[in-house]
Amino acid sequence: MKRLSRRRFLTGSGAIAGAALLPGESRAAVGAAPPSYDDAIAVLYDATRCIGCRSCVRACRSFNELPPEEREIEGVAFDVPTRLSEDNWTVIQLYRQEGSDGQPAGADPRWSFVKKNCMHCNVPACVSVCPVAALQKTDAGAVVYYEDRCIGCRYCMLACPYQVPRYQWVDRMPRVRKCNWNRACVKACPVGALQEGSRAEMIAEAHRRIDESPQRYVDHVYGEHEAGGASYLILAGVSHAKLGLPSLPTRLRSTYAEPILKSIPGLIIGLGLFLGGLYRMEGRRRAVEAEREERAGKETGP
Amino acid sequence: MTTTSPQVPTIRLLFSVLVLIAVSLGVYRFYAGLGAATNLNDAFPWGLWIGFDMLCGVALAAGGFVLAGTVHIFGLKKYEPFVRPAIVTALLGYVLAIIGLLMDLGRPWAIWHPITMWQPHSVMFEVAWCVMLYTTVLFLEFLPVVFERLKLVRALRAIRRVMIVFIMMGIILSTMHQSSLGSLFVMMGHRLHGLWFTPMLPVLFLISAVAVGVAMVIFEGLLSGVIFGHRYPARLLGDLAQSLPPILGIYLGLRLMDLNARGALGLLVENSFESWAFIVENLVGAFIPGTLLLSARIRYDRSKLFWCVLAVIAGVVMNRLNVSLVGMMASSPTGYIPSWMEVLITAGVIAGGLLVLSVMIQTLPIRRTPERA
Ligand code: SF4
Ligand code: SF4
Numbered sequence: 130m131k132r133l134s135r136r137r138f139l140t141g142s143g144a145i146a147g148a149a150l151l152p153g154e155s156r157a158a159v160g161a162a163p164p165s166y167d168d169a170i171a172v173l174y175d176a177t178r179c180i181g182c183r184s185c186v187r188a189c190r191s192f193n194e195l196p197p198e199e200r201e202i203e204g205v206a207f208d209v210p211t212r213l214s215e216d217n218w219t220v221i222q223l224y225r226q227e228g229s230d231g232q233p234a235g236a237d238p239r240w241s242f243v244k245k246n247c248m249h250c251n252v253p254a255c256v257s258v259c260p261v262a263a264l265q266k267t268d269a270g271a272v273v274y275y276e277d278r279c280i281g282c283r284y285c286m287l288a289c290p291y292q293v294p295r296y297q298w299v300d301r302m303p304r305v306r307k308c309n310w311n312r313a314c315v316k317a318c319p320v321g322a323l324q325e326g327s328r329a330e331m332i333a334e335a336h337r338r339i340d341e342s343p344q345r346y347v348d349h350v351y352g353e354h355e356a357g358g359a360s361y362l363i364l365a366g367v368s369h370a371k372l373g374l375p376s377l378p379t380r381l382r383s384t385y386a387e388p389i390l391k392s393i394p395g396l397i398i399g400l401g402l403f404l405g406g407l408y409r410m411e412g413r414r415r416a417v418e419a420e421r422e423e424r425a426g427k428e429t430g431p
Numbered sequence: 432m433t434t435t436s437p438q439v440p441t442i443r444l445l446f447s448v449l450v451l452i453a454v455s456l457g458v459y460r461f462y463a464g465l466g467a468a469t470n471l472n473d474a475f476p477w478g479l480w481i482g483f484d485m486l487c488g489v490a491l492a493a494g495g496f497v498l499a500g501t502v503h504i505f506g507l508k509k510y511e512p513f514v515r516p517a518i519v520t521a522l523l524g525y526v527l528a529i530i531g532l533l534m535d536l537g538r539p540w541a542i543w544h545p546i547t548m549w550q551p552h553s554v555m556f557e558v559a560w561c562v563m564l565y566t567t568v569l570f571l572e573f574l575p576v577v578f579e580r581l582k583l584v585r586a587l588r589a590i591r592r593v594m595i596v597f598i599m600m601g602i603i604l605s606t607m608h609q610s611s612l613g614s615l616f617v618m619m620g621h622r623l624h625g626l627w628f629t630p631m632l633p634v635l636f637l638i639s640a641v642a643v644g645v646a647m648v649i650f651e652g653l654l655s656g657v658i659f660g661h662r663y664p665a666r667l668l669g670d671l672a673q674s675l676p677p678i679l680g681i682y683l684g685l686r687l688m689d690l691n692a693r694g695a696l697g698l699l700v701e702n703s704f705e706s707w708a709f710i711v712e713n714l715v716g717a718f719i720p721g722t723l724l725l726s727a728r729i730r731y732d733r734s735k736l737f738w739c740v741l742a743v744i745a746g747v748v749m750n751r752l753n754v755s756l757v758g759m760m761a762s763s764p765t766g767y768i769p770s771w772m773e774v775l776i777t778a779g780v781i782a783g784g785l786l787v788l789s790v791m792i793q794t795l796p797i798r799r800t801p802e803r804a
């Protein structure tokens with residue numbers, strides 16, 4: 130257990146204020162280095178290999194028994210999920226720069242597919258904010274949801290920096306919905322754009338690909354360091370920001386709340402002592418006053 | 432001199448109608464789901480019920496711990512007549528916030544889960560415990576009023592003996608709870624507008640809660656004088672209002688320092704909806720009333736004092752709504768305007784609270800200073 134230092138207690142909020150102003154690299158000043166989950170299972174998605182066939186999306190649907198998002202196009206119904214929703218736990222989106230059609234990825238990186246789903250963060254904001262541990266990070270790397278615990282406060286939705294968790298809004302017993310790391314999608318991919326292995330292996334593999342063909346990739350493994358790292362890693366030929374992936378500091382977001390919560394025991398003890406002391410001082414003054422009054426009463430009395 | 436204003440029965444009838452409407456809409460909300468009754472969606476998961484019922488309800492209840500502390504810990508006995516009304520208001524405020532929370536939670540039947548399913552890394556966990564414990568403490572602080580009414584002399588004497596413990600617990604829990612509601616938003620840097628998002632939010636929430644606690648007590652004192660005819664001396668109300676300028680001054684100073692430290696002062700002049708919302712919130716809600724109340728002529732004049740404390744209350748309400756709703760608009764592709772059902776349910780909850788309060792004022796010894804035992 131970490132000892133609550135006097136300075137920490139006194140400057141609780143000041144320390145947080147200071148921490149927020151530090152650049153991303155100095156996260157060590159705020160909390161311990163994030164766990165690496167090196168041996169946990171990670172999935173590497175290579176956007177430059179993806180052909181946008183959506184086999185992964187279909188596999189996810191059938192594995193998790195999720196209904197399709199149907200839309201009719203010329204009288205024929207298609208399953209066309211466009212963004213994450215209570216029934217779309219993973220989606221394939223296409224980024225296209227104005228005026229570019231049909232060139233293959235790699236040759237001219239002006240367009241790219243991107244597969245979106247829960248990142249399964251190493252230190253997930255959703256897990257850290259959930260008041261009843263309805264979201265938990267397993268040792269295998271997955272961030273899983275236990276509906277029997279959930280109270281439906283939806284704080285997880287607001288805290289996730291990738292805005293992943295979705296809600297069953299029109300439901301009498303609503304649940305939070307998101308990818309639960311079954312990885313049915315990985316097995317379904319026909320071209321090896323999705324690959325799974327230990328996190329250390331996948332990160333090494335990603336860097337190997339970048340080193341081998343630097344002209345094909347943006348030199349960044351998304352999910353290696355973002356907000357403390359994740360189990361879902363994304364390689365792309367187009368900058369990740371263009372694909373709608375937020376650029377996040379390496380520093381853990383959960384560390385913002387941590388010093389505040391850690392200052393609470395000190396606050397309780399300190400405030401308790403302070404109030405108790407004040408009350409006793411007050412009581413003594415009252416006693417003195419009462420005595421004086423009494424004496425005054427005796428003197429003027431019969 | 433307790434002449435009740437003749438409009439009271441009519442207003443009570445109106446409020447009862449509002450409560451009935453809210454109850455039926457509440458039934459519909461549980462039958463059809465949150466999405467059917469509210470305008471909440473995946474991009475905007477918290478709306479009016481959290482922003483107003485919860486955040487404002489709890490802030491406006493701050494008078495309970497502020498007055499109890501002022502009188503019983505700091506020993507400023509002359510404010511004793513305000514303590515009971517403040518505690519009753521606080522108790523009602525919390526009960527209303529809990530009703531709002533029950534409306535808002537997706538699985539309200541699981542509301543007790545934080546008792547057994549611990550996750551102490553979560554601010555929401557702290558909030559849940561504070562709500563439970565402080566509502567209990569408020570109830571205990573309120574019990575003497577009931578005992579007095581029922582003439583339970585022995586129970587009254589027993590509870591008086593331990594009352595100071597409840598009062599201290601109440602102050603500690605309130606400090607934690609008021610600030611933790613601000614801490615909730617410390618995790619939302621990616622969503623909340625830079626004018627409001629700061630790691631200082633818990634401190635700012637606490638200070639503004641103290642200010643609005645005092646303002647609410649004065650506001651209520653003035654209002655119940657008009658409605659129920661028992662007036663507090665203008666002298667006493669004005670003296671209490673003297674505490675507002677320094678509190679608001681510290682609050683504004685901290686906010687400016689914080690904006691400056693984060694390099695966010697430029698956001699003040701970006702001429703956006705957010706920047707104007709921020710300016711109005713702080714000018715109308717803190718700067719103007721804080722400055723005006725420095726003048727004794729304004730402090731000791733009932734109607735001028737009334738407008739000043741009303742501005743302070745409005746300022747804190749604006750602040751909570753800005754943090755939870757306005758400041759979140761820009762980051763959400765859908766935006767959010769509360770549905771008419773959300774508004775009517777909130778209105779019904781408030782009307783219900785006022786109804787209970789007005790009945791309590793007439794039937795319980797709230798406006799009386801407790802007899803010395
Ligand atoms: S991406 Fe969001 S929902 Fe998924 S683990 Fe990270 S914080 Fe949780
Ligand atoms: S909605 Fe459920 S899973 Fe999400 S934070 Fe609240 S209790 Fe946890």
Ligand code: SF4
Pocket residue numbers: 178179180181182183184185186221244317318319320321322323
């Ligand atoms: S199955 Fe593979 S190639 Fe097809 S869309 Fe999914 S990731 Fe891309």
